[in-house]
Amino acid sequence: MNTPNKLTIIRMILVPFLVVFMLTELGGNANRYISLAIFVAASVTDWFDGYLARKYSLVTNFGKFMDPLADKLLVCSALICLIEMGRLDAWIVIIIIAREFIISGFRLIAAENGVVIAANYWGKFKTVSQMVMIILLILDFGGFFDLLESVFIALSLILTVISLITYIAQNKKVLSMQD
Secondary structure, three states: OOHHHHHHHHHHHHHHHHHHHHHOOOOHHHHHHHHHHHHHHHHHHHHHHHHHHHHOOOOOHHHHHHHHHHHHHHHHHHHHHHHHOOOOOHHHHHHHHHHHHHHHHHHHHHHHOOOOOOOOHHHHHHHHHHHHHHHHHHHOOOOHHHHHHHHHHHHHHHHHHHHHHHHHHHOOHHHHOOO
């Protein structure tokens, strides 16, 4: 197994630890910092495994399938924990997760028809905004940061919808393949 795939597996292994520290008192007052460290470490593996896979031609079928799954598992787990913690409204998380399901289904249909739907800039902006939003919500500093959290929640939601519409509009031919 190559290094990018090992990093993907590490990211998936980190998710239960993230959930435990976000939803329990196991780490006491340090919970949010432990959660933050886990989330940031897992997020960095996301960037790093893709970088290594592309730079050294280490792209594998395992990585093509598991990397996006690991990303969704990480982000969705954090978002669901934030609902439980009272830090994020469920309807926002439902929109974000629904977009992920729609795009994943769209990519599966495309793949079955020999079409590859590559990530675009809107999707990348969406991912970065969601990760910053999650980091801010985990930290929960209050004060000025409440405004910053609200800005990133709105930005994440807007970019989620824009990226969904963009993916579908740019790849609408995929929909006609199912007639």
